Amino acid sequence: MTNDTISFQQGALAVFDQDASGGETGAISRFIPFRFNPEDLNRELSVEQAQGQGAQPGGGGSDGGSADQGADADSGSLKEAFAINLKFDLAYREERASGNMPVKYGILPEISALEDLLHPVESETDQPSDGSEPTRARGRRPLVLFVWGERRVVPVKIVGMSINEQFFNGQLYPTRAEIDVSFEALGEGDARDNTRVSSSLKFTADNRRKMARIYLDTTASQGANINLPS
Template sequence: MTSDDTRYLRGAFIAYDPGGYPDDDDKKRTIPFRFNPEGLSRSMEIEQAQGGQGTQGASSGGSSSQSEQSADAASGALKQSFDLLIRLDFADRHQASGELDDELGLLPEISALEDLLYPAEDEADEAADDQEPVEQRAPRPTVLFVWGRKRVFPVRVTSMTVNETMHDSQLVPVRAEIEISLEVVSESEARDNRAVQDALAFQARNRRRWARMFLDRTAQQNTNILPL
């Protein structure tokens, strides 16, 4: 597929500062990927509910303890995470857009990604008397990981490793690889955040619909499956 094909979608991060969703574009930041990651590593696990017996209790207490452990695991929260590698190349960016200062190389793109780790800027962060800043811990932005039109995940950035693989004569990075780890925000943390609620609901609807499509299809097929 050629690069000028308008059907080719780019993944992106969309970050909303507090109070910015869905209508305040001044509090919305979009960071599209110049190159989509070649692959995504996604993991899901059930966190054992507090008060469970754990593996030690299961091994020493017999089948009863094993049942309790299974019940505890089933009632635990689902934890989902992503790992992805983002590649940046100044030569490619320069061909597409000349609006950014060439002397900065890839520093604008790298800084925009790093900024997802920091608390959102707020008017309360400004100095109250032009001398001392008001100390108030601002929340981090709400980040959506957009991977096509059918998958949008509310995430928090848990870690980031920036590998600057090439620099110009002024030691400004012109090629870089950024390893990013993401954790999907849970439903229990979404009560007061409409952006997270909407993204989680969107994902849940799609997951159930796609699973049902598959299950309805396989139920109609005559396969060599044991009748259970």
Template sequence: MSSDFPRSPRVMKGGLVAYQLPELTPTIIVYQYNPDEVQRQLRLRGGGGGGRGDSNRVNGPPEETLSFTLDIDAADQLEVPSENAITVRNGLHPVIAALEGLLYPPYPLVIANEALAIAGTAFIQGEQAPMVLLVWGPRRVLPVQIDSLSIREQAFDQQLNPIRVQVEMSASVQTYRDLDITNPGYWVYMSSFTQKEVMATLNTFGNRTGIQGLLPL
């Protein structure tokens, strides 16, 4: 949809990128509309022990959870049916399936394991959900694990395909404590960690003079 203000800055779209390792061809889900807000919760990983001098000890980076709501609407696509045949036939089922797929193990592996189980094979491969990267601007690209999706289908076409959907999503940031060093997500997190340090050094917000005068150290 074109902007009413042609000189207004172009807003970058957020999204999710999923890799079913070791394959490096991603599934990319671009937000149709960026969420109005992102709620972030950081919780300290205490180091335990409880001895004197241990009060500030931590067991790695904090546990971080992000929650946000996505609004998806097929109205624009349905206005031009000749250019959007997939949406006309399926509504928003494809994007819903892509979002739900972030919590599922790969289908071919599931079928292979079921066949092995029926054949009585003792060895079955581990089933893992995709590695997901949350892309929220150039300064926030994080490996995450999707914890939950709450999908509200709000409108339907004549074939009962959903055409307006609201998705509430919760995701946990995967850190160097959660990922093996051979996992690409490990290096994505370390890059983000480095960038956070750089951003902290740029903090000049507010007048520090009054506080600095009170410091005992």
């Protein structure tokens, strides 16, 4: 994970298309920088109970431990979900980022680019044919990396959006909007078949441990005077 290709002063979504098997198709296919960095990042971590763990029928809880095993990190997988609020305003569109984007469309291009992440990537087999094929194979949704600063690059799937278009021009194109985007972080199961997912998970995990160590190293002396029962 190189630090010289992305500006870490601005949050962003880096998007990679995937082939039919879920494999990578190369470099970033789309890059969606946040016009304004969200003021809040709401994260929720939970341990998902492993299959077959928990209280057993008729066990009566005699051993006192079976019901708690499902909420243990050794027997369940860690899940992370988070949400952000993205704001778009035509009046504050940066000149260097807008390029030749027509003003007459308002911010519909930005909204559409985000919304498109919920749809499967169109492949060659999805293109219209001569009509002889009654069905077409469904493509896969793109792989999305949530880039938040220089130490957090999280592979995610987008599970929902709430789009609030607020003002419109004369052609009814929105000129201001707020979009609540909900994510679920991908896990080790997704990393088995995708090296970009595994490298992103490792990158973020390594940096999490570094940050934790900074805190723990500075507070170790504070626990020296605490007498715990043996």
